[in-house]
Amino acid sequence: MALYGTSVTTIAGSPVNHAIADVKAPLTTGTKLMEIAIVNPTGAFNILHALVGRSTTELFQSYANYVSPYDASDKASTTSVGLAWSIAPVVPTQFFRRAACASQAGTGIIWSFPRGIAIASSQSIVVWNTNAGGTMAINISVEVDE
Amino acid sequence: MAIYSLSLNTTVTTTGAAAMDIKASSSCAPRIMEVGINLAAATASTYGLGRSGNVPTQTSPVILLAENPNDPTGQTGAAVAWSVAPTVPTQFFRRISLPGTVGTGIIWTFPRGLILAVSSSMLIWNLATNSASTNAWWVCDE
Numbered sequence: 453m454a455l456y457g458t459s460v461t462t463i464a465g466s467p468v469n470h471a472i473a474d475v476k477a478p479l480t481t482g483t484k485l486m487e488i489a490i491v492n493p494t495g496a497f498n499i500l501h502a503l504v505g506r507s508t509t510e511l512f513q514s515y516a517n518y519v520s521p522y523d524a525s526d527k528a529s530t531t532s533v534g535l536a537w538s539i540a541p542v543v544p545t546q547f548f549r550r551a552a553c554a555s556q557a558g559t560g561i562i563w564s565f566p567r568g569i570a571i572a573s574s575q576s577i578v579v580w581n582t583n584a585g586g587t588m589a590i591n592i593s594v595e596v597d598e
Numbered sequence: 599m600a601i602y603s604l605s606l607n608t609t610v611t612t613t614g615a616a617a618m619d620i621k622a623s624s625s626c627a628p629r630i631m632e633v634g635i636n637l638a639a640a641t642a643s644t645y646g647l648g649r650s651g652n653v654p655t656q657t658s659p660v661i662l663l664a665e666n667p668n669d670p671t672g673q674t675g676a677a678v679a680w681s682v683a684p685t686v687p688t689q690f691f692r693r694i695s696l697p698g699t700v701g702t703g704i705i706w707t708f709p710r711g712l713i714l715a716v717s718s719s720m721l722i723w724n725l726a727t728n729s730a731s732t733n734a735w736w737v738c739d740e
Contacts, residue, residue: 501638503605504605506663506667546604546660546663547604547605548603548604548605548663548665548735549603549605549634549735550605550606550607550636550733550735551634551636551638551701551703551733552636552637552638552700552701552731552733553700553701554699554700554701555700556701559701561636561701561703565601565665567601567665567666568665568666569665569666570665570666570667570668572667
């Protein structure tokens with residue numbers, strides 16, 4: 453197993469009760485989410501309510517942001533972070549983690565999962581927003597073990 | 599042993615009352631590995647983490663989620679309401695006072711686990727009149 457990571461900036465203006473990012477496992481193999489960080493970079497209006505949960509349906513990312521290996525000699529990964537989808541994700545039934553982040557630049561949270569949250573092949577963990585006023589762009593960093 | 603976790607939001611503000619609990623099943627004594635608290639409303643809040651003084655009866659408990667979907671269904675449930683309310687812990691393992699700022703919080707980890715006996719509860723207890731919206735999560739090893 454090897455470690456991979458990436459950092460993305462979500463799309464501003466996502467509506468309430470909508471996914472703002474997902475981490476999708478490759479087509480033929482699962483992956484483990486080891487850490488996810490959510491940071492408000494600009495301190496713009498509105499409080500972010502970020503929830504991390506398992507998608508109940510397969511998500512089809514409009515563009516895949518692939519994770520990069522921590523060791524350059526490791527094989528390329530096809531675990532990807534999505535910021536937009538051809539079909540809108542459905543809200544998870546329950547959430548592993550949830551947090552509110554104040555509307556100040558630099559606020560956020562890092563959740564680590566020592567044994568990893570296992571994501572089956574082609575399935576996703578989503579970051580869900582329940583903020584009533586819509587969101588600013590958010591920095592999300594993920595680490596996976598694949 | 600497998601890892602299970604869950605996050606809920608509690609709106610219980612009453613001082614001297616439980617904001618949230620997790621309760622072990624009658625056949626499983628989980629280890630609590632991590633507890634997190636995060637304020638979603640800007641109210642200065644004080645919480646304690648401790649074993650319930652009684653055996654409460656949860657209303658609509660939510661079973662903790664397996665972090666590996668291949669693991670069996672969890673047995674430990676979390677709740678924010680009770681038909682038989684929890685009573686105050688005799689002592690607290692941890693206490694925290696948080697300022698009235700959204701996003702403040704604490705994450706407590708227990709590397710060897712805080713063991714919850716079968717059918718017993720661990721509480722996040724309101725030590726003051728607290729935030730009307732608080733996120734909290736539990737990580738257990740069953």
